Amino acid sequence: GESVGLHLPTLSVQEGDNSIINCAYSNSASDYFIWYKQESGKGPQFIIDIRSNMDKRQGQRVTVLLNKTVKHLSLQIAATQPGDSAVYFCAESYGANSKLTFGKGITLSVRP
Amino acid sequence: DADVTQTPRNRITKTGKRIMLECSQTKGHDRMYWYRQDPGLGLRLIYYSFDVKDINKGEISDGYSVSRQAQAKFSLSLESAIPNQTALYFCATSDRVSHLREQYFGPGTRLTVT
Numbered sequence: 001g002e003s004v005g006l007h008l009p010t011l012s013v014q015e016g017d018n019s020i021i022n023c024a025y026s027n028s029a030s031d032y033f034i035w036y037k038q039e040s041g042k043g044p045q046f047i048i049d050i051r052s053n054m055d056k057r058q059g060q061r062v063t064v065l066l067n068k069t070v071k072h073l074s075l076q077i078a079a080t081q082p083g084d085s086a087v088y089f090c091a092e093s094y095g096a097n098s099k100l101t102f103g104k105g106i107t108l109s110v111r112p
Numbered sequence: 113d114a115d116v117t118q119t120p121r122n123r124i125t126k127t128g129k130r131i132m133l134e135c136s137q138t139k140g141h142d143r144m145y146w147y148r149q150d151p152g153l154g155l156r157l158i159y160y161s162f163d164v165k166d167i168n169k170g171e172i173s174d175g176y177s178v179s180r181q182a183q184a185k186f187s188l189s190l191e192s193a194i195p196n197q198t199a200l201y202f203c204a205t206s207d208r209v210s211h212l213r214e215q216y217f218g219p220g221t222r223l224t225v226t
Contacts, residue, residue: 009152034213043116043202043217044155089154093213099145099170100215101156 118149
């Protein structure tokens with residue numbers, strides 16, 4: 001069946017370094033790919049999305065890259081800060097009225 | 113005040129009991145969702161509603177029911193709770209402009225079924 005998954009369960013980075021969080025997807029018909037951040041004790045929060053006809057999109061300190069050839073999505077966080085420590089989920093959607101399919105999540109831990 | 117609120121925040125119940133989790137939103141969004149989160153499994157959709165008269169099953173709707181009492185209110189019921197329904201439950205909303213990509217989540221309800 002269709003699935004969205006992450007390669008690594010945890011990622012530890014030094015404060016100030018750049019972080020790269022990776023995600024593999026299997027539904028080549030998905031039209032949007034999305035990243036969410038979940039801080040401890042809170043609900044997930046939308047970070048950024050990318051349409052399937054794009055390969056890169058930048059936000060504030062974050063960049064999402066999409067490689068449709070290998071069905072790979074990544075989230076790059078520049079100058080990682082302690083406040084970036086959280087669980088990150090990738091998700092995908094298909095069609096205007098479709099549901100989101102979430103990946104299992106990866107924990108980002110920022111070392112001071 | 114929070115845009116999406118959930119009550120209760122924590123609940124412990126016994127097997128076989130009926131319970132209701134409530135969600136309210138002040139964002140004016142048409143679309144509302146219920147998810148459950150289990151460790152290592154991410155978020156899985158239980159039910160979703162695109163307006164007051166529209167209710168749709170998600171991927172894990174068995175054992176659950178929902179009611180959309182008003183645009184701002186969407187409740188989730190467990191008719192007869194069982195231990196494997198122990199999980200963290202989230203309500204979310206989205207508007208039509210961004211469709212369902214940018215969802216706004218409540219703080220969650222931690223449910224324990226003993």
